[in-house]
Amino acid sequence: MVPFVSLLIQCGFVLCHIYSQAFGAGLDSSGSCNARIQYLGEKPPGMTPEVFAPGLVSTDQIEFGCTFSTDGCEFYFGRVIRDPFRKVVFVSRWTDTAWSVPELAPFSGVFDDELPRITPDGQFLFFTSNRPLPDMADQESRRSSFTVWVCQKTERGWGKPSPLAPHLRGMITVSATSTNTLYTRLRNGLVRMIPEHTGWSAPETFSIRGTEKPGNLYVAPDGSFLLFGCELPGYGMGDLWVSFRRGTDGWTEPANLGPKVNTSGIDAAPILTPDGDYLFFTSGGDIKWISADIIRNLAEDVIK
Numbered sequence: 001m002v003p004f005v006s007l008l009i010q011c012g013f014v015l016c017h018i019y020s021q022a023f024g025a026g027l028d029s030s031g032s033c034n035a036r037i038q039y040l041g042e043k044p045p046g047m048t049p050e051v052f053a054p055g056l057v058s059t060d061q062i063e064f065g066c067t068f069s070t071d072g073c074e075f076y077f078g079r080v081i082r083d084p085f086r087k088v089v090f091v092s093r094w095t096d097t098a099w100s101v102p103e104l105a106p107f108s109g110v111f112d113d114e115l116p117r118i119t120p121d122g123q124f125l126f127f128t129s130n131r132p133l134p135d136m137a138d139q140e141s142r143r144s145s146f147t148v149w150v151c152q153k154t155e156r157g158w159g160k161p162s163p164l165a166p167h168l169r170g171m172i173t174v175s176a177t178s179t180n181t182l183y184t185r186l187r188n189g190l191v192r193m194i195p196e197h198t199g200w201s202a203p204e205t206f207s208i209r210g211t212e213k214p215g216n217l218y219v220a221p222d223g224s225f226l227l228f229g230c231e232l233p234g235y236g237m238g239d240l241w242v243s244f245r246r247g248t249d250g251w252t253e254p255a256n257l258g259p260k261v262n263t264s265g266i267d268a269a270p271i272l273t274p275d276g277d278y279l280f281f282t283s284g285g286d287i288k289w290i291s292a293d294i295i296r297n298l299a300e301d302v303i304k
Contacts, residue, residue: 038072039289040092040099044278049261049290056092057102058286065115065216065269066280066287070122072273076105077287078114087112089127107151107161115269119176120221125151125158126174133166148174148184165193168203175271178221185214208243210253216269225295226251227270227279235259238266240281242295244303255298261290 040053051058057066057077064087066077073094079102080087089108093100107113111131118125130146148171151158165171174184180195190211191203208214214228225244232239232254239262241254261267261281269282272292280289 038068038273038275039278040075045290047260047291047293049281049283049288052280052287052289054286056099058288062285063287064282064285065271066282067116067118067125067271068274069118070120070274072275075099076116076118076125077102078116087114089113089116107158112146115173115216117173117175117271119180120178120274121180123153124176124180125153126164126176127151127161128172129161131161133163147171165200173216173269175217175219177219177223181219181223183217183219183226185217190214190217206249206251208251208254211241211243214241214254218270218272220272221276225299227272227295228254229266229268229270230254232256235262236264236266238268240267240270242298244299246303252302255302257294257298260294 040056042050042053052066057063057075059079061082062080064078064080066075068075075092077090078087079090086109089105090102091105092102105113105116107127111129113127113129113131116125116127126148128146129149131149133147147166147168148164149161150164151161153159164174168186171184171186174182176182182193182195182200184191184193186203189205190207191205193200193203195201208226210232211228211230212232214230216229218227219225223245225242227240227242229238230241231237232241234241234256240257242257243251243254246252256262261279261283263283265284267281267283269280271280272278273280277292278289279292279294280287282288
């Protein structure tokens with residue numbers, strides 16, 4: 001059993017990091033959009049979720065999953081288009097005087113693409129797609145399942161997408177820390193992958209007690225907590241939960257984000273803004289946002 005004093009030190013260390021790293025990163029003023037335009041001109045919400053950019057981002061179509069570029073000047077999000085029926089990734093960009101009308105991202109539009117995620121260092125963009133894998137024999141079998149693809153930042157924008165780890169089946173969403181350690185779920189459970197010279201290491205398994213098949217993982221830039229969707233008993237068909245790191249290898253049991261976030265339906269695809277101020281998520285076919293204080297408050301309750 002961990003001595004009480006040692007436990008207090010561990011918990012205090014984690015809580016300190018949650019405040020100073022996960023919620024206090026801030027945007028680099030030398031190359032960032034200013035505070036007035038970081039969120040497509042929308043008035044920031046408080047502790048009640050708001051639909052994000054209605055009419056521009058959130059429409060009568062289904063929007064699912066989003067990510068800001070590190071400088072806050074690009075916003076990528078998923079949308080289900082009707083003709084032809086397809087999942088695609090759109091992007092809106094700040095163009096000196098206004099945000100652009102969302103358009104198809106340069107890597108999207110032909111296959112089913114969704115759940116874009118940009119790493120905290122801005123060097124990689126991950127997304128999920130059923131596009132053909134290069135090692136499959138025929139076109140139909142090559143498009144038989146979804147996996148994670150990655151684009152690397154270049155001087156001209158995002159490079160050509162390539163499969164992150166086509167030999168790892170069941171990978172749907174990845175999230176990265178500030179050191180580009182990846183967190184995801186495979187068919188056999190939760191894993192993390194450490195960055196190496198030519199890519200990432202083999203998966204290292206870990207577990208969070210009390211979870212069952214968590215999905216849409218988001219890891220804080222400092223690795224201090226995980227957000228995820230899970231079908232545990234809660235408020236609806238699929239709620240959003242958080243687990244905080246305890247010590248070097250442990251995680252707290254999942255805490256529900258509560259009725260302000262979770263509805264009777266499915267709530268999914270959580271992600272924090274680059275400055276750590278707001279939580280974005282998908283609910284009822286719309287992209288919503290709320291103050292990240294909802295996670296801060298849970299941290300104070302859970303980590304004691």
